[in-house]
Amino acid sequence: KAGVTQTPRYLIKTRGQQVTLSCSPISGHRSVSWYQQTPGQGLQFLFEYFSETQRNKGNFPGRFSGRQFSNSRSEMNVSTLELGDSALYLCASSLDPQGELFFGEGSRLTVL
Amino acid sequence: GQSLEQPSEVTAVEGAIVQINCTYQTSGFYGLSWYQQHDGGAPTFLSYNGLDGLEETGRFSSFLSRSDSYGYLLLQELQMKDSASYFCAVPYNQGGKLIFGQGTELSVKP
Numbered sequence: 001k002a003g004v005t006q007t008p009r010y011l012i013k014t015r016g017q018q019v020t021l022s023c024s025p026i027s028g029h030r031s032v033s034w035y036q037q038t039p040g041q042g043l044q045f046l047f048e049y050f051s052e053t054q055r056n057k058g059n060f061p062g063r064f065s066g067r068q069f070s071n072s073r074s075e076m077n078v079s080t081l082e083l084g085d086s087a088l089y090l091c092a093s094s095l096d097p098q099g100e101l102f103f104g105e106g107s108r109l110t111v112l
Numbered sequence: 113g114q115s116l117e118q119p120s121e122v123t124a125v126e127g128a129i130v131q132i133n134c135t136y137q138t139s140g141f142y143g144l145s146w147y148q149q150h151d152g153g154a155p156t157f158l159s160y161n162g163l164d165g166l167e168e169t170g171r172f173s174s175f176l177s178r179s180d181s182y183g184y185l186l187l188q189e190l191q192m193k194d195s196a197s198y199f200c201a202v203p204y205n206q207g208g209k210l211i212f213g214q215g216t217e218l219s220v221k222p
Contacts, residue, residue: 004154031208043155043199043212056209088152098142098206103154 002026004104006091012110018079021107025072025093032074033101034066037088046089049074078109086111114138116200116213123219124190132185132216134200142203144176144183145210150196158185158198187218195220 005024013019025032033048033056045058049068066076072093078085088108092101116136124130136144143162147155159167161176161183173186187194197215204211 033208033210035212037152042214043201045204045209045211048208050208055207056204058209090155092155094208098203098208100145100157100160101147101155101208101210103156105154106152 004091004093004102006089006104006107008107009105010108010110012112013081014112015081015083017081018077019081019109020075020077021089021091021109023074023076023091023093023104025074025091026102029093029095029102030072031094031096031099032068032072033092033094034074034076035090035092036060037090037106038086043090046076081111083111085109114202114204114211116202116211118198118200118213118216120214121217121219123221125221126190126192128190129186129188130190130218132187132198132200132218134183134185134213136181136183136200136202136213138181138202138211140205141178142206144174145201146172146174146185147199147201147212148196149199149215155199190220192220192222194218 031050034046048056068074088106090106092103118134145160146158149155159174176183200213201210
């Protein structure tokens with residue numbers, strides 16, 4: 001069974017640009033959540049989707065947005081990038097919202 | 113709100129036993145989970161405690177005391193490959209939002 005796939009794995013952007021990250025969950029998993037990981041702040045929750053509906057949102061500015069498609073694949077977008085957005089963005093899927101999370105390898109974003 | 117505290121670093125030798133503690137403050141409680149992460153890779157699920165007591169999975173055990181808002185992860189027969197960061201986490205609500213501790217970096221020495 002394929003795991004959670006995130007693309008791209010690495011990317012470099014400049015301040016002011018926007019970026020879209022993609023996540024394909026494990027087949028059959030309908031819950032997808034996103035986390036930002038930085039050395040100083042640890043793992044911070046961004047959003048969670050279940051059956052195309054955003055059920056939870058973390059304390060991030062409106063520049064961070066996401067969506068989930070009918071096939072459970074999810075994307076997150078960050079607009080007007082800032083240096084502080086440099087981080088590892090992790091996607092996780094689960095069978096149900098309270099279940100064990102299966103994480104992808106992450107997308108490492110560097111903002112210059 | 114929710115917050116979790118765990119030690120930032122722990123060092124132990126191969127073959128030893130190590131305990132990583134986690135104390136939490138939550139407005140509601142829906143269980144305590146533990147995740148392992150090697151060198152910034154994908155975190156992997158280790159264990160979940162919904163009720164008080166000990167859960168054992170091979171060399172790893174996890175304990176929960178809801179009255180003390182406290183849990184720990186116990187790693188026995190330490191191996192070099194156990195060197196990693198360990199995170200405790202609690203659900204924010206009954207949905208899929210997890211609040212993670214800052215992580216404990218475990219270094220296993222020969």
